[in-house]
Amino acid sequence: MxxxxxxxxxxxxxxxxxxxxxxxxxxxxxxxxxxxxxxxxxxxxxxxxxxxxxxxxxxxxxxxxxxxxxxxxxxxxxxxxxxxxxxxxxxxxxxxxxxxxxxxxxxxxxxxxxxxxxxxxxxxxxxxxxxxxxxxxxxxxxxxxxxxxxxxxxxMRGHGNVNGSNQVMTWLTGYPMSVNFSHGFAQFNPGEFSVLPMLARGEPDAALIVATDPGAHLPADAVRHLRSIPTVAIDPHKNQTTPWATVVIPVAPSGVAAAGTFYRMDNVPLRVRKLIESPYPSDEEVLAAMKERIDHALRA
Amino acid sequence: MHTHVKLTLRTPPDLPVDAQSLIPESFVGKDQADIGALPLLLGNRSVTVADFFDVAILPADPGDGRTEEAREGGTLHLCGDLSRFKHIGEQMACGRVVVDGSVGSHAGAFMTGGALDVNGEAGDYLGAHMSGGRITVRGSAGHFVGAAYRGYVFGMTGGSICIHGDAGHMVGARLRRGLVAVGGSCGDLAAYGMRAGTVLIGGKSRVRAGANMVRGTVILLTPPEAIMPTFRYNCVYCPGFWPILHASLAGLGLDFPGVSPQAVFESYSGDINEGGRGEILLCRNAN
Missing domain, CATH: 3.40.228.10 (Dimethylsulfoxide Reductase, domain 2)
Structure with a gap:
């Protein structure tokens, strides 16, 4: 820009x-x-x-x-x-x-x-x-x-840091979105592995929702399927998803109570600092703890 | 003597199943136990054919034996609603797969030979990237029939796909060679970015048929919603190949009662952004 x-x-x-x-x-x-x-x-x-x-x-x-x-x-x-x-x-x-x-x-x-x-x-x-x-x-x-x-x-991308997940997925897998790991390696196919078509086909049997609000943004049919399966929502705010999510994990808002990196819509990374203390952990800390538990369960 | 294996689905799964092992080559020379142990992927969990199907090895069906494909590689007969089963017949090179029911996405993708007959509906990416063989669908098919996967320049490079019902968007997208024939209607962007080959749509095609095509022929037997502004009208004529193609499609069971072998077509050339060497043939005398 x-x-x-x-x-x-x-x-x-x-x-x-x-x-x-x-x-x-x-x-x-x-x-x-x-x-x-x-x-x-x-x-x-x-x-x-x-x-x-x-x-x-x-x-x-x-x-x-x-x-x-x-x-x-x-x-x-x-x-x-x-x-x-x-x-x-x-x-x-x-x-x-x-x-x-x-x-x-x-x-x-x-x-x-x-x-x-x-x-x-x-x-x-x-x-x-x-x-x-x-x-x-x-x-x-x-x-x-x-x-x-x-x-x-x-x-012209909307929402704060909507580009961030695209950036991370690209450096991890080579693909920006719609990535499937069920074979043990990354497969990319929008339409087949995108959120909406998968929910429309009723394929997912569990969902981890991080920093987004499908209850407000997705069509009613997709939300209906999400509500019928176990869901974990990680979000700093109460929103249209948190009332019906199976588990809600509150986190510190990034850029306010947690440091991190935002990606601008022209792919420029911007470091954001922590301004205030929060009683809640950051998204990163929650996801890292979940990964540790999953790894432990797999080894057991 | 050829192998004839029948798999009957007991209960359709709730999760998608990757069924790349369901091709005739996997079954030839195997006994019932070996066939039951063939791997499938349910979600991200490994399961076996026996977990879902009743397996039967039948005496050679003389009817199947008459087809060249079945003589070469055996027949795999699948029964039940397989709409959650993806990749059926993927990469098959010989033999015949008959499905009495619907199949999921990617059926017949990367096929190099043999025959896939679906007596039901088919999902997306039917015959994607296939380079040989024949696919027949008695019902309708999803999007991207014979198309290329994301990031690839060429889709189907040989063989034929015959759909008796309707098809979704992007039929024959980035086709390089071969024939895709749809008896019913189709969605947007039929033959998008086509390099060569033939796409025939019997019913109504929606917008942008032939958009960005480089070469090849798109035959529309019913007037579409619109023809792209980047196509130029040429002339009205009777293509010499049409009586042959008409007879060939009739042989595959695809009849167009209102269109005679002597039909007259309007010819449009385009897409001018890609050199203008492709053609859309719009049937003029549908009756």
């Missing part, structure tokens, strides 16, 4: 609304920030917003394209074709996602003309029809943009 702050003269917000979800993002890292090679701040940057409805972020953009929901893949495909100089006939492709082809040409020309562009994409890209394939197509779009200029893409 430091690169975006110091260099980006084109910023595209796609399917995200950082004015409301990442409040200091614009002033510190993107459109409003003044950087080494962007001393004029907002005046020196062109800002494009692509979203399905007007938001505070789109109001501050130079160009706002209001698109029909569920067309992320088609938009990325057409932008790729325009960047590659492919012929798209106005009669055959009059509009994409409800936006005239001429507007997409304008975006493609802005990408070609910029010195350094950054695409920030959010849940509007990753959670609409096509999900992971949308991200792949956006990745290919960024690859095609780099034929013309320097261009980067960054996912």
């Amino acid at each position: 430091g690169e975006a702050r110091n260099r980006a003269d084109l910023i595209i917000y796609w399917g995200c609304n950082p004015v409301e979800t990442h409040m200091r993002h614009l002033s510190r890292y993107s459109s409003l920030a003044k950087g080494l090679y962007t001393p004029e701040g907002r005046k020196g940057r062109k800002v494009v917003a692509i979203d399905i409805r007007p938001t505070p972020t789109t109001k501050g953009a130079d160009l706002f394209l209001q698109v029909k929901p569920g067309n992320t893949f088609e938009i990325a495909s057409v932008l790729r074709a325009l960047l590659r100089g492919e012929r798209l006939e106005e009669e055959a492709v009059a509009a994409v996602a409800g936006v005239p082809l001429a507007s997409w040409r304008e975006v493609a020309e802005a990408i070609k003309a910029c010195r350094y562009g950054v695409l920030f994409f959010g849940l509007g890209v990753t959670q609409c029809r096509g999900s992971d394939i949308n991200v792949e197509q956006v990745g290919l779009l960024i690859q095609d943009a780099n034929v013309h200029t320097r261009f980067y893409g960054l996912a």
